[in-house]
Amino acid sequence: MIVTPVILSGGSGTRLWPLSRTGRPKQLLRLTGEETMLQLTALRTPADAGFASPLVVANAAHAEMIEAQLAEAGVSDARIILEPAGRNTAPAIAAAALALDREAVMLVMPSDHVINDVAAFRAAVDAALPLVADGWLATFGITPDGPETGYGYIKRGDELAPGVARVERFVEKPDRATAEAYLTEGGYSWNGGIFLFSAGAYLDALRTHAPEILDAVTRSMDKAERRGQLIYPDTHDFAASPSQAVDYAVMEKADRVAVAPVEMGWSDVGSWDALHTISPRDEGQNVQLGEVVAIDTTGCMIRSEGPLVAAVGVKDLIVIATSDAVLILPRGSSQEVKRAVEALQKQGHVTLTRPL
Amino acid sequence: MIVTPVILSGGSGTRLWPLSRTGRPKQLLRLTGEETMLQLTALRTPADAGFASPLVVANAAHAEMIEAQLAEAGVSDARIILEPAGRNTAPAIAAAALALDREAVMLVMPSDHVINDVAAFRAAVDAALPLVADGWLATFGITPDGPETGYGYIKRGDELAPGVARVERFVEKPDRATAEAYLTEGGYSWNGGIFLFSAGAYLDALRTHAPEILDAVTRSMDKAERRGQLIYPDTHDFAASPSQAVDYAVMEKADRVAVAPVEMGWSDVGSWDALHTISPRDEGQNVQLGEVVAIDTTGCMIRSEGPLVAAVGVKDLIVIATSDAVLILPRGSSQEVKRAVEALQKQGHVTLTRPL
Numbered sequence: 136m137i138v139t140p141v142i143l144s145g146g147s148g149t150r151l152w153p154l155s156r157t158g159r160p161k162q163l164l165r166l167t168g169e170e171t172m173l174q175l176t177a178l179r180t181p182a183d184a185g186f187a188s189p190l191v192v193a194n195a196a197h198a199e200m201i202e203a204q205l206a207e208a209g210v211s212d213a214r215i216i217l218e219p220a221g222r223n224t225a226p227a228i229a230a231a232a233l234a235l236d237r238e239a240v241m242l243v244m245p246s247d248h249v250i251n252d253v254a255a256f257r258a259a260v261d262a263a264l265p266l267v268a269d270g271w272l273a274t275f276g277i278t279p280d281g282p283e284t285g286y287g288y289i290k291r292g293d294e295l296a297p298g299v300a301r302v303e304r305f306v307e308k309p310d311r312a313t314a315e316a317y318l319t320e321g322g323y324s325w326n327g328g329i330f331l332f333s334a335g336a337y338l339d340a341l342r343t344h345a346p347e348i349l350d351a352v353t354r355s356m357d358k359a360e361r362r363g364q365l366i367y368p369d370t371h372d373f374a375a376s377p378s379q380a381v382d383y384a385v386m387e388k389a390d391r392v393a394v395a396p397v398e399m400g401w402s403d404v405g406s407w408d409a410l411h412t413i414s415p416r417d418e419g420q421n422v423q424l425g426e427v428v429a430i431d432t433t434g435c436m437i438r439s440e441g442p443l444v445a446a447v448g449v450k451d452l453i454v455i456a457t458s459d460a461v462l463i464l465p466r467g468s469s470q471e472v473k474r475a476v477e478a479l480q481k482q483g484h485v486t487l488t489r490p491l
Numbered sequence: 492m493i494v495t496p497v498i499l500s501g502g503s504g505t506r507l508w509p510l511s512r513t514g515r516p517k518q519l520l521r522l523t524g525e526e527t528m529l530q531l532t533a534l535r536t537p538a539d540a541g542f543a544s545p546l547v548v549a550n551a552a553h554a555e556m557i558e559a560q561l562a563e564a565g566v567s568d569a570r571i572i573l574e575p576a577g578r579n580t581a582p583a584i585a586a587a588a589l590a591l592d593r594e595a596v597m598l599v600m601p602s603d604h605v606i607n608d609v610a611a612f613r614a615a616v617d618a619a620l621p622l623v624a625d626g627w628l629a630t631f632g633i634t635p636d637g638p639e640t641g642y643g644y645i646k647r648g649d650e651l652a653p654g655v656a657r658v659e660r661f662v663e664k665p666d667r668a669t670a671e672a673y674l675t676e677g678g679y680s681w682n683g684g685i686f687l688f689s690a691g692a693y694l695d696a697l698r699t700h701a702p703e704i705l706d707a708v709t710r711s712m713d714k715a716e717r718r719g720q721l722i723y724p725d726t727h728d729f730a731a732s733p734s735q736a737v738d739y740a741v742m743e744k745a746d747r748v749a750v751a752p753v754e755m756g757w758s759d760v761g762s763w764d765a766l767h768t769i770s771p772r773d774e775g776q777n778v779q780l781g782e783v784v785a786i787d788t789t790g791c792m793i794r795s796e797g798p799l800v801a802a803v804g805v806k807d808l809i810v811i812a813t814s815d816a817v818l819i820l821p822r823g824s825s826q827e828v829k830r831a832v833e834a835l836q837k838q839g840h841v842t843l844t845r846p847l
Contacts, residue, residue, distance in 0.1 A: 153799075428834050428835065441798065442798065442815050443815060443840070443842055444816075445816065445817070445818050445819070446819045447828065447831050448824050449808070449820060454819060456798065457798065458798065459798050460798050460800075463801070463803075463819065471787075472803065474786050474787075475786060475801040478801075484799070
């Protein structure tokens with residue numbers, strides 16, 4: 136069964152400010168090495184491993200960068216659906232499903248996650264495929280490595296096939312105590328936002344559980360403009376869709392939902408701390424990137440795309456420098472970046488939006 | 492008696508890197524407010540307080556900036572001796588003395604010190620003047636406010652006149668224990684490098700104690716080129732002078748040396764920590780200058796001339812940002828900036844020399 140990678144590139148978060156900005160979101164950054172997160176995602180499911188050409192759903196404002204990055208990565212056959220407005224993941228996936236045959240199997244992936252063990256990922260996809268062929272909606276459950284409160288959890292039910300269980304229930308981001316109880320109890324996975332289902336099964340579930348989304352997106356795709364590999368859904372109709380995450384609109388409500396638990400070195404790189412955790416460190420436990428001089432410095436992540444950064448005698452700091460902004464905070468508190476961003480939003484500060 | 496301010500602007504230190512550079516040394520920076528250190532120095536001894544036009548001795552490389560800054564401060568009548576090479580303070584003061592009448596009283600001041608209580612400073616000058624008229628060499632002794640190991644000390648001897656004592660001896664920078672002993676013992680001042688003497692008395696002392704300096708500088712000044720208010724000593728002869736500090740070449744050796752102890756809010760602003768100490772702080776004990784967003788941040792000095800700096804949840808850091816370099820170190824360790832500078836010197840890094 137040929138699987139079509141559907142890459143969701145709608146995000147425009149600021150959790151990795153000052154590197155990420157509205158004009159250059161996280162998925163378009165070279166966070167972990169030579170490739171951008173989008174490129175890494177596209178390269179995870181190549182044609183020579185039996186995958187179909189990818190379908191990317193992206194913010195229309197990023198069209199040029201997306202095309203350029205895919206071309207740079209040698210992915211020349213991708214089709215790109217350019218969303219005229221962000222309506223969260225359920226409508227984005229609906230647009231992709233409508234651009235495919237009903238029988239097509241969609242592997243829906245955020246464009247800004249890291250997966251170190253691609254073989255494990257593909258094995259999990261293979262494990263879920265027979266159920267998907269039978270009409271199930273599948274999700275991949277990340278094996279938790281701590282009582283993380285930033286992710287949704289999936290309670291696994293009965294085994295449906297080797298490596299695949301029925302989803303007993305989805306749980307919203309828990310508090311710390313609840314997350315710890317889940318780990319003690321066992322049988323929980325993190326919801327990593329990666330899905331496998333046929334286009335038809337998804338559209339049918341949408342018809343049942345979120346018909347307004349299906350109607351709006353169907354109208355917008357019926358009127359879509361096509362230019363080469365670019366697809367422009369109708370602006371007015373697309374914008375009329377409710378803005379909902381696929382988890383909420385479909386997965387939590389549908390009947391036949393399966394989870395394939397997988398340990399694959401996954402990270403959503405949702406913070407500077409998360410990036411520090413997955414990055415190779417020197418003997419001082421520092422991550423250094425760009426023009427950095429670190430002396431007597433330990434446990435720091437120091438990156439610069441702009442000015443030289445010289446650190447002497449500092450410990451456990453995150454320092455991110457660009458040509459127009461420098462962020463400094465203690466490691467372990469990188470969720471606090473949002474407070475800096477909020478302060479800058481009040482000023483309408485240009486470093487939040489300006490591409491670099 | 493009319494006093495001629497002699498402003499020494501030869502320094503090109505890197506203790507305040509990345510703001511100070513070879514191309515833009517500390518005295519040319521706006522460190523404490525609207526005026527640069529050079530401007531503050533020139534404005535300390537204005538014509539309307541009875542001072543003669545100042546004589547500035549400066550690095551030829553900084554000629555334009557010096558002229559522009561003096562003009563900006565409304566000091567249009569300064570003569571400027573442009574040193575073709577740095578030979579420390581004894582030759583610089585010799586050049587100034589040779590540009591003046593023997594009877595002229597020279598008030599020699601580094602161009603990069605802060606003096607908050609100018610009235611106290613002028614009173615100390617007045618106290619020393621009668622002795623200077625009598626041929627004494629005078630220095631000003633800063634009242635120590637701690638066992639500082641970064642300064643030379645002056646042991647005061649018998650009182651010569653109200654507010655002026657004979658110098659018993661000069662002491663090189665002591666170690667911590669010695670500095671503490673001086674404070675306990677009493678009778679010591681810091682050597683702040685500010686001097687008062689007649690041109691003739693200085694040249695005579697130089698003839699006795701450092702004749703090679705006098706000879707070389709005399710030759711270079713005899714051949715000096717003059718263009719308007721600019722004086723260019725002969726390069727070859729000036730460079731032939733031994734490189735010596737006035738303390739070592741003259742003051743420590745001469746016979747009739749007096750010290751006027753003075754409490755005048757003096758700082759040599761010799762480090763970022765020193766600047767933090769003398770700068771006004773907000774309620775979080777932070778010093779912020781330039782485009783800075785500081786959240787939950789205490790005890791920090793954060794300055795930017797370049798990128799926005801956002802700090803969240805950090806404590807007791809010094810952060811200095813320019814368009815091409817950012818320095819980060821803990822407060823209390825700003826002497827360690829030299830280690831960053833040394834590392835950059837090995838690379839021949841442009842941020843050490845590039846003017847901003």
